[in-house]
Amino acid sequence: MRTGNIPFRFDMSDLLSRAKQRFGKHVGEVTLNLPFVSFAVSPKSKERKVAQELVIRLADRRVLSAWECCDNCIDDALNSLREIRGILVDKQVELADLRDGPLYLLVEAMTLGIRQFLTFEELLNSGNEAPPHPRFGDFHRPSDVRQAYFDGLEVLRGHISRCLGQVAAIGGIDAPKDGLIVNYQGDWQIAAYQAPALTAEK
Structure with missing residues (x-):
């Protein structure tokens, strides 16, 4: 069951600040939208190619759209998220000569989101004061922990989906940018x- 709650918030302040500094005054052929900031870019041919590959590899990953129901599903989803993070890191290596480019920034936004979600998930299971919860069938997490995980994963899915929409725009792919x-x-x-300082100060 999804409640629509937001159990944690992404901290992208540094990334968003860099995006504004690098691209805030650029005039480009592709407009990208991130939380709190929009900017125009002119992707390099290599960025377009890598963006297309990323969309193909990630668009149909089950973990980004599946409906978990039990702890085994959660464990499988966590493993899949780690695999996706591995794919993204590989693309960062491939884009090492374009670290200041827009695609590297978007890939970083996705890896950052996954890392912060995994940290959140670890914290959910780190409470030493929590009473022991006996395993029953496929359920070995307390129900409140399981629900917080489900809600957090929904937030992460939205983040990755919207990042991929921007990646598709860089790749020139006809797909929803939102x-x-x-x-x-x-x-x-x-x-x-979390609102970055450039927004919070207004």
């Missing part, structure tokens, strides 16, 4: 992000 994954499209879920 989210590549069905059911995770629309405006950025601003409440799921």
